Amino acid sequence: MIRTFGILAAIAVALFATGCQRETGPDPLKLTGKMFVFNYRLAYATYMITLTKAEAVPDGSVVVARFENPAGGDALTLERKLFPKLEKVVLESPDITCVKKDRPYAVTIEVKGPEGQSLQKLETTVISDVDQDIMPAKALVEGPAYDKNPEVFRGGKAPEHFETAKCPV
Numbered sequence: 502m503i504r505t506f507g508i509l510a511a512i513a514v515a516l517f518a519t520g521c522q523r524e525t526g527p528d529p530l531k532l533t534g535k536m537f538v539f540n541y542r543l544a545y546a547t548y549m550i551t552l553t554k555a556e557a558v559p560d561g562s563v564v565v566a567r568f569e570n571p572a573g574g575d576a577l578t579l580e581r582k583l584f585p586k587l588e589k590v591v592l593e594s595p596d597i598t599c600v601k602k603d604r605p606y607a608v609t610i611e612v613k614g615p616e617g618q619s620l621q622k623l624e625t626t627v628i629s630d631v632d633q634d635i636m637p638a639k640a641l642v643e644g645p646a647y648d649k650n651p652e653v654f655r656g657g658k659a660p661e662h663f664e665t666a667k668c669p670v
Contacts, residue, residue: 561615599668
């Protein structure tokens, strides 16, 4: 009888311990790529993060990304709806300035369910292998036909040296 009571007590403790654990499944998104994109023609830079769905997410879920602002100040925030049939998620930040070579910049990504509950949180860093001052100060082209920018190509001719981007801070 004491032996049976001991076995029942052990089972009760095991069930209680597992009942207190939060039930979560695998993370819904997997980080597959991160980099800075420097668009030389249009003279801007952005963060680009790629994710792949590892698990289904409830309809109405969103992903919220917060990118460290290389120029200082508040983080840049981006929110995107997650669509059930799309297996890849691409997050591109608003335009950024002041990117420095070999410096890690923080990125936080959170997947939120339809009611706003957090389903997953990822933290990573993105490092550039070049400074943003390699970029031209002004866009080299303009318009849908990529016409030469008259502010850069005066008289239709390229300058001897292009003015490069400067960090305003």
